[in-house]
Amino acid sequence: MTDLLPIGEVARRSGLTVSALRFYDGAGVLSPQAVDATSGYRRYAPGQVAVARLVAGLRRVGLPLAEIREAVEQHHDVELVDGLLAAHLRRLEGGLEDARREIARLRAGLGDQGESAAVRVSVSAAGLRRLIEAVAFAVGRDPDLPVLHGALCEIEPGLLRMVATDRYRLAVHEVEVWQPEDGRAGQGCARGVVPAAWLAEVGDLLRDTGGSTAVSLALVEDEVSLQVGTAGCSAGLVDGDFPDYRRLLExxxxxxxxxxxxxxxxxxxxxxxxxxxxxxxxxxxxxxxxxxxxxxxxxxxxxxxxxxxxxxxxxxxxxxxxxxxxxxxxxxxxxxxxxxxxxxxxx
Structure with a gap:
């Protein structure tokens, strides 16, 4: 076995550090061809350098350990490895979109001096009715999970989204919105969990409203409000962190x-x-x-x-x-x- 390579040489050729090679050995990802029984010194076959380079690349793009292991085990299956990379790229892109939304929300809040800035949008009555209809059935009722006793409402530029889940089912839908012409509220992003009772109240309020009628919806820190002509309704937002529904939608x-x-x-x-x-x-x-x-x-x-x-x-x-x-x-x-x-x- 004189053609085996020492761990330092594999590290130099692959771009992985010696400590990283030891870690991936212990994790069952890339084990050396031989280990000295006395010294514990690891030696690798020349063909393992290419595999080590693959591991180094997967590590650089942040692929989870379990998927690195699968990619190494099936590295001859080009289609499978490509599928793992494609799925990971979608996760990264989704994370970037989440970051952009959060940054937009933070930017919208910059400059507030102790006074809450509402994000207000206009939406058609028909669009809001449909939005509530599409998600209300999945609102939770578990007394131990009060944050699920409503629907997550997310406002983004040009978009209003609602999400509801009781852990056994999840519903999500979105409709187009636009900024009100009077410009009374700042543009940007906002999110909060609106209570189920408010959803029902809005449904009653919109029942006899023409579908093309524009209604005004606003989120402001701890409150949601809706205005339909001279009528309106408001409610406090539900406290707590709504589950990360995007992971389930991936x-x-x-x-x-x-x-x-x-x-x-x-x-x-x-x-x-x-x-x-x-x-x-x-x-x-x-x-x-x-x-x-x-x-x-x-x-x-x-x-x-x-x-x-x-x-x-x-x-x-x-x-x-x-x-x-x-x-x-x-x-x-x-x-x-x-x-x-x-x-x-x-x-």
Missing amino acids: GQDQSSGSAVESRWQTTDLEIDARSGTATIVPASSTGAGPGAPGITVRHEFLLDAVTAAGDEPVLRLDGPISPLAVRGSDGALSLLMPIRPEGGAPR
């Missing part, structure tokens, strides 16, 4: 080799009335051939999600243990957590 807009999409009208259901579950089996789908695995969810939750999706809902299945996605034609999205076929708790 990959929903990306195609997957195992993903199956099926129109609701062509989906077969196997309903178990005793357990209150429904197993979805796509009968007419794209992305997979016959025999695609079904997914079991709560029947009541499925009907809620399909109703909230509106016309022509599409179901996306990505295996029996991945969330079931229900998407409406206008982009409204619901995710339902799978449960055990026998009707057990969510996975």
Whole structure:
């Protein structure tokens, strides 16, 4: 084994430090070809230098350790490694968008001198009604999780988004908004959890309002308010940190080799009335051939999600243990957590 390379030489050729090579050995990512039983000195095969360079590159872009290990184990599978890189790049881009939104929010708050600056937008009555309709069903009721007793409301330039979750399902939708002509409030970003009671009050207020009527919505630190002509309603925001829903949404807009999409009208259901579950089996789908695995969810939750999706809902299945996605034609999205076929708790 005289052609084996010492660890220092592998470090020099690969760009990894000696300590990094020792770490990746201990982590089961890149083990040396031989280890001296007495001194513990590591020696590597020449062919491992290329693998070490791959590890160095993956490390520089911040790929998680588990995915570095998978990439090394399958480094001959170019398609698999490329898929890992593509998924990581999407995560990085999503993180950058989150940072941009937060920076925009911080910038909007600069210059406040003890007085809260409201972010106010105008939105069509029809758009706001649809927004609430698309997410309200997923608002939580767990007394131990009060921050879920409402919907996260996010205002960004030109966009109003609402998100609701009770941990077993998640609903998100967004509509276009514009700045009010009177310019009474600053532009920028704002977010807060609006209580379920306020959502219901807004729904009642908008029930007899013409769809094209513009209404004014404002977020200001600890309060949300809505103005419709001379009528209005306001409420305090719910305290607490809303869950990071974006992590759950990662990959929903990306195609997957195992993903199956099926129109609701062509989906077969196997309903178990005793357990209150429904197993979805796509009968007419794209992305997979016959025999695609079904997914079991709560029947009541499925009907809620399909109703909230509106016309022509599409179901996306990505295996029996991945969330079931229900998407409406206008982009409204619901995710339902799978449960055990026998009707057990969510996975």
